[in-house]
Structures are given as C-alpha cells and as structure tokens.
Amino acid sequence: AQNAYVLADQLPKRDFKTADELVDYLLFTGVLNTGHKRIFIDEAHYLQNLGIILKNFFDENKYQVVVTGSDSFSIYNHLGNELVGRKATFYLYPFDFEDYLFAKGKDVHTLDLSNLAYDVVHNELNDYLEWGGYPEVVMAKTREEKINCQTKIFQTYLDEDVKLLLNRQDYFAFESVLEYLAKNVGSILVWENMKKNLRLSLTSLKKIKEVLDHSFITYHVLPFPLNKANEIKKHQKTYFIDNGLLNYVLRKKMISNSGKSGENFVLTQLLKSKKTTIDLFFWQRKGGFEIDFVLYDFLNKKLIPIEVKSKDTDNIPKIFNTFESVYGEMVDYYIVMNKSIKKERKFGKKIVSFLPLYTKYCTKPSS
Template sequence: MEYIPRVLLNEIIEYIDRREIIAIKGPRQSGKTTLLKMLKDFLINKKNIDEDHIIYITFEDNEILYKFSENPKDFIRKYITDNKRYYFLIDEAQYCKDLGKKLKLIYDLFENIKIIITGSSSLELKNETAKYLVGRLLEFELYPINFYEFLLYKDQKIAKIYREWNEKILNLLINNSDFEIKKDVDIYINDLLKYLNEYIKFGGYPAIVKAKSEKEKIFLLKNLINTYLDRDIVSFLNIRDIIKFRRLITALSSLNGSLINITQLANEVNSYFKEIIDLLDILEQTYIIRRIRPFHKNLVTELKKENKIYFVDTGLRNYLINNFNDIEIRNDSGTLIENFILNELYQYGKINFWRTKNKAEVDFIFEGKEIIPIEVKFSTIKKNILTKSLYSFIKNYNSKFSIIVTKNYWGERIINGNKIKYIPLVYF
C-alpha cells in the first residue's frame, strides 16, 4: 500500500516503548487507521516484533465491540500466550461505552501490553475517557495532511526545499531565532504556488489528495461531509435536527475568517444563542472548525469577546460553498490564505488575532517565546510596505519580530527596533 508520509508517526514512535496508553484523535478520514497500519509496519520491520503480538481491532465491528464491552479482561487475555510485550491497536475507540473505565482496568491488570487507540471525536476521548486515565494517557492529534506532507507525496525534491525554509520560519516563531532572508531570485516560487493552489482548493484529507481527478475529489468531499453528519452527529452525538446543523455549517463557510456575531448567526439558522454556542463547541471538538480569540492586554481599547471562525480543512469549506476555482481568481483568496497559515501554525503555539475598537487589526498574533504579529497579504507587492495596523501593534507592544506573509516577495526592514520579515506564503 502507498502511504502518504505523516510527521506524527515519528512523534508517536518516540513514546512507543513507554507504558502509557496512546490516544490518537482527529477528524474522520484524516488517516488514523492508516497511521495504525504504519505503526504496525514499524513494529514488525524496525522493532522486530512478532506479528502475532500486534493485535489490530476496530470497534466499528459490532461483534468485537460487544465482546470487549462485556468482558474486557477476558477479551485481552484471549490474545496473550506468553510474557512478551503485546501491542493492541484499537481503532474507532469512541464507540465503546465507558471506554476510560475499561481501559484503566486492563491497563492496571496487564503490565505487558501497550494500548494505542484512535477516535474521530475528541468529545468522548477528552471528557469521559481522560478522567479515568490521569497519568496513564498520552494524547496526539492527527489532522488532515499538512502542506509539507502533501509536498512529500507529490514532489520530494520540492518538499526538501520547502522544509529548509519552513524550519527557519518555525524556529523564528517558536524560539525567536533570526535567519537571513533569501536575497537571490527564488526559482521555486511558481512550482510551490501551483502545489499550494491544489492543496488549498481540495484540502488535505488523504483519500482526496490521492484522488486522480477533480470530479473524484469533489465526490469524496461530498461523501466526507455526509459521513460526518450521519455517524458523528446523528449516531454518536444524537443530534436529530440535521437540517439546522447543516445550515449552520454552510453559514459558517461563508463567514470564514470573519468575526462571528452569535445573535445574528442564530437568527440566520433559525436557532437561539445557547444552542449556537453548543453547536459551535461540537463543530470544534469534531474537527470541522477552529475558533481563534482576540488578543488583548489593553482592557479599554481592544476587543475581548468576538471570535473568528476558520475551517480545519479548506477543501471541506470549499465544498460547502461550492467553489473550487483557483485561488488567483477568487474573491475570498485572502481569507483562504489566512486559513492556510492558521492551519499550518496551529500546533506550534497559541494563536489569536488583534483588533481594536478603532478597527486597527492584525491577522494573527503568534505567542511562542515572545509575541510575533503576522499579517497576511496575497496581493503582489514589490517593496517593504507596512500597514498602519501593524505599525500600531509594533508601537504598543515592542515586539522583537513581525512577519508579513506575501505572495512571492522576500524582504526585511527595521522599525522602532522591530525586525519585519517579508516571507512568501508557500514556505509556511
């Protein structure tokens, strides 16, 4: 089987010899089952584990789910024939009632097993399961493939060039480690923009990345949203008003990157304030949207309540608004690029946006070792421009670095001791 490389695999491998249960959470169809198969291959080929000591089960199989649920002790004992270590790879674990309680029981009884579980919704794994497994659980999140993984699958040479600059940008954001910007002609920009266009249009769900035609990609996106509604929303979360729920998702897709007014949203989808709050929580916990909150230190002049909504996967969002045009010719290209930048940086630090009551606004405030404002520009620029909003933030917060994300321009300038980096979006 041809696997799309996943960065998370190596992160999990670092903890494979520890005793704690590993939980891999993430959206439906983000590749969790495949990741378990990749882990199985690693255990067999790299750690020389006997295949009969690696047990893969899925709780989508009702018979297996029933047997485990009724008597988890005997279920596990059936597979153990010696004192060597056993690896239990449990897929779709959220379908098991009282999962945390049962996992704690077998964790405490069987010292020679390693349990790795996956779940499509973080609601069950976070709330019910985690309280029983304090000190016994290590959690990881597997999102749709990121741009680096996409490039590794499409073109490894280009991926290597991307990674060289991407690591420098991340090191700047996380550790405030400066680097010298590219000063010669960037001959790879157009190649990377071509790949980025495809990635943003159709998103990073593995099956969709592998699909050969646009027609097939769109069909799979349709199937993905329908499966999400049928399984996670109706069956698992027991929400019956699917029309209202779908109306809400569609409304949010049109508001991507905008400030969200809950009262207006409730009126638009024929709901009420508290229900919208609850449904937004569900959409966030089931990996459809991301909410980012306003950055505020000045309690008088800055906004403190309004959130912005972005989508975990831009392809899914594009399906909901039925727009798969190239980003160059779209009215919403700016917010799509913002969405891309947010998704790429989300796992590395806290991200907010900044907006004052006078409507000065900076797209993102990244909080790593220090605060770094990030402005996103998709229009073509040829010099070191600076907006009044970014200048205002620099003046008020004395940040050491700022970043302006550009379409294809490298540059650098210093204002009030703040070093502003102009970096092409394709390296994020």
Template structure:
C-alpha cells in the same frame, strides 16, 4: 502516495518507552488507521490488530473480564484497537489491560467522540498519552515535495484541501465527489454520536454561514437570527463543531479595552476543501471574490497544524482597534508577541504604529511567495 506523518516518531517512541496507553485521535479521514498500522509494524513487536467494527472482538474487549482479555492478547506484545469509540466501556477495559497486563503495549485510534464522550478520560487518568492527528500539513508535504513543487500545487491545496485521500485522486470530479461525501456524512458522525441533535440540518446551515464569513468577525446574535435558534443552541453547536475538528476560532487580542476590541471572534475551517464544498465554490484563486478570506483560512489552519505537530505551545489571536486598525494573526510564545499580516498577493506591509508602540516590533507579512517559511520554519536535516 505515501507521506510520512510528523507524529510517526513521537507516537512510536511513546508507545515503546512510556508505559502508557497511546491514544491517537482526530477528525475522520485524517489517516489515523494508516498511521497506526505503520507504527505497529515499525515497532518490531508482535501485534494484534482489532478493528472495532468486527463484532467477534467486541464482546471480549468490552467484557471487563481479565481472563477473556488475557486470552485475547496472549502471545502478543502490542494490542492495536482501531475505531475505539465503537467499543462499549472502552475506558474501563483499557484500564484493566494497563493495570493487570503491564507488559502489554496498547495503542488505540478513535474519532473525537472517543475522548469527548467521557468514556476514556476519567478511566485512564494518568495512564494515557494523547496525540491529535489532523489532515496533512505543509511541513509533512515538504518531506515529499520541494518548495517549488509545493508552490506549483498551492491552488490545489487551497481549493481541495489536505485530506490524505485527496493526494491519491487525480481528476477534479473525483476530488469533488470525495469532499462532498466527507462534508455530508463523515464530519457529522462524531456530533450525532455525542449528542441527540434535534435539528441536524441546522448544523449544516450554520457551517455554510461560517464558510461565507471566513476571515470576518462573527456575530453570534446574527447567527441566531438567521438560523432561528436561541443563543444557547447555537453556542452548543459551535462547540461541538470545534470538538469534532471541523472548525476552530480565534479570539481578539486586547490589553487595552478602551481602544481595542476584546470580545469578538473569528471562525476558520481545519480544511479549506470542506469549506469550499459547503459554499459550492471550487473556482481557482483568480476567479474568486473571497480569495482573501480563503488564503487567511488556509495559512492559519496550516500554522495551527505546524504548532501542534511540533509540540509548540502558542496562544493565537487576531487584533483590531475600534478605529479599524487590524492585524490578521497574532501568536504569543514564551511571553513574546509575534504579529503577521496575511495577504495572498505580494504586497509590502508594515506594523501599525499603535501595535509597535504598545506591543513591539516583531511583524511579518506572509503571502503566496514566502508562505512556506511561515508554515515550516524548522527545516529537516535532510532538506
């Protein structure tokens, strides 16, 4: 099944008209190679595709030799390097291509380690445009399914997540096998490439602890005790997991530290399928005791994709007072605050009086009946 990605047009436009090297990065298995090939073909340019796994290209594209690079790309208008993180000195070689062969358009895909390793950012300052590709979003799926059809598939998305390959798998056994493979191999590759991790199995234990605490405030001190690791190591592992697009965090929103918590944090998974397989719970919603946290994770992760793919800048928070009053999700856009209460089942909710008194009246309740408007508020002209 082919789903057009929201980044297709922005990436193609930037590639054709900006004069910058286009870098497309994100988690493994998110569809970067497929999207890159579709864009390269759609440009109408004669392009050279290089898979950095192929050794015959590595010597040339890591050579820092202009003559070799010129010979390799001669006759082509576009160079597409896939899995660029595997090329030694990739940043310096891309700089040479940009500066010495300005007529050549260049697109490179890479995992998160591609940028985080420092091989690219320093060398390509002012010469690159970066796009981040995440697993499929609700807005992208709505280009193929109508809201009714998507709601029919909601349980599948909650349980098995939104990696593109999941849509091509029909049986539960195949989906489960795929997610187990991703969770035990692919998601750790970036971390192991970036740093020499002394206790890699501890990262898996850390992920399981976070998966069990989805939607709840996380105590770093408690994580340290359960993992038998010091605080510095746990915080480093958390940072690496965030940079590798496995988890992300929400901090507490507070402008009144006497009444509102300000130092707490919650962690969520970019993909609920990965979260569920980590705790070995692939049960449907009506057979789960964690549906509240799972639904909260799903909605906030999908909202994060929407904001990213639409290019909308927003700060994201949760809110709780010391007396226990709370709101699941807060956005700050253009200096305005928007509050959202997240419930799986339809249930009337109103803004807490203390929130209305201090921060305003924009408050919405999001549930399984109205969630598509929250995740895809901007309708496409053809819908």
C-alpha cells in the same frame, strides 16, 4: 507483526466491562493473537466503558494501547477521570503542505521551501488550497474523484459522528451552521447575528459549534487582549481545519470563495507546526483595525504578529505601528505572509519578515 488493529465502530459487540473481556473477545475472533504487543483501536469512543478498559490496560501493563477517533469530545467524555496521569494525547490533522508535497512524490527533506521560487510550487500550492490535505483526496487523480472522496468523507462524518452527538433538531440545523461559518470564515463571529440569521437558539448554535471544534472540522481563534479598554475581548474568529472541506461546503452551496482561502491556509499551517509553548490569537481594536494572527510564546513572554495578504507586497502594514505602541516591549518580530515576496525590512528596532504563503514562518528572521 506486533500490532493488532481494531475498528471499534465495526465491532458487533461493544459493551465490554473490562480490558480482559475485550482481549478475550479479540483473541476469540482472531483480531488479536499472543504475539501482539500493541493494540490500535480506531473510533474508540464507540466502546462502552472506554475509560475503565484503558485504565485496566495501563495498570496491567500487558499491552501498549493507542486509541484514535474523529471526535475528541466523545473520547474525553468516555474517559472521565480514569486516565489522569496515565495518557499522552496527540492531535492528527490532515496533511500540511509539506506532507502534501511528500505524498506527491516530492522529497521535502531535500527541499528548502523557504528558498524555492514561487513558480516552482505555485501549481501545487493552488491545488492544495483548493482540495486540502485529507490523504484520500490528495491521492485521488481527477477532479471528479476528489469531489467523490470529499463527499464520502463529509457524508460519513454526518452519518456517524454528528448523529451520535446531536439531537434530531440540531442535526438538521447542522449544515446551515456549517454553511454560515464557511461564508464567514476568518471573520468575527457574533453569536447574536448568527442566531438571527439562522433562527436558532443560542444553546443549539453553541452545541453545534462545540461539535465542529471537537471533531476537527473548525477551529476558533480568540482575541489577544491584556485588559486594554479599547480592544476586542469577547468575540472569536472561526476557521476550517482543512481548506478542501471549506471549499467543499462553499461549492456544495454554490457560494464563491470569500477570498479568505490564504488566511485559512496560514491558520492550518500554524496550527500544525507551532510549538506547544505557543498560543494562537488574533488582535483587533474596537475601531475594526485588526491583525490576523498573534503568536504568543507564554514561556518567553514574546509575541509574533502575523498579517496575511493575498497579493505580493513589501509594505509594512500600518496596524503594526499601533500594535508596537501598545505591545512593543513584548514583540519579537513581525511577519507578513504574501503571494511570493521573501525579504526583511527594518521596523524601528524590530524586523518585519515578508514570506511567501508556503514557507515555514515560525522561525526567526536572519537579521
């Protein structure tokens, strides 16, 4: 094998000053040998002088190096400016629904999810909505095993990542912030309300939220305004990167699901499948009228508004009329995600595409 694998958080020594020093240590301990061409370093942010070490690797060109970690914030803090122009960044998320089906033994390459009847996949989808896409959880056989896996993942995250990133006071407030976000998933996040409810300083709240975002637990969606006076501009909506973790937090606190599971699922699927030229927003008028998601293709200056409904529907949402009156020239087409209906309807000169939750919805309608 040409690959060497290093778990940086398990190395007895971590204070290497150069790449050569790290290589000598790995050769001495037998982790690396002269036949290896690539070095994979997991939890790389545990290494001191990471940026200098990786710059050495790049400049010397002896090994290809891939560094991974559960906390992008720490990794970037360690890198500094040493790797400008020297790195490519990839984000690895939990399984999306197609990954999940593949792990369950379904050959997704021969399946057209967009044409499958709802009753063919609804059991798998419900399972995915409840347990999410962390590989270990997906492969667990029983409910008890899945809960144990989730508990281990969450506790490891608390013990290793959160403790590393937060001071003592913020660490003990962390779970209350996470619980608040889970109860209010997909809702407008108002910092002052959160501060009042949790009795925490704004500085602590924003620090904890930053850690959650950078460690791939939560993801915040910003509003899409083009300087319109009657639109929401400052607030954000928060979702969980994994439905299973969202449900774990709610279950742990004996809180019922808020009904936003489908919307959170759509967010995770969009996040994992959208092109790099597409940004993800939501849209809300000051009167409270809202479109769940707006995809903005900044390369082509086109918008795709998306509404998520938990039940079957082929009704065109009234809010689309409002959005069309403001941004109609930029809209490519509209999407309504729903339980099982798949059809297209004309909407003036546009098309509204009704799609089941499990479909790939970043493709244009056939009409």
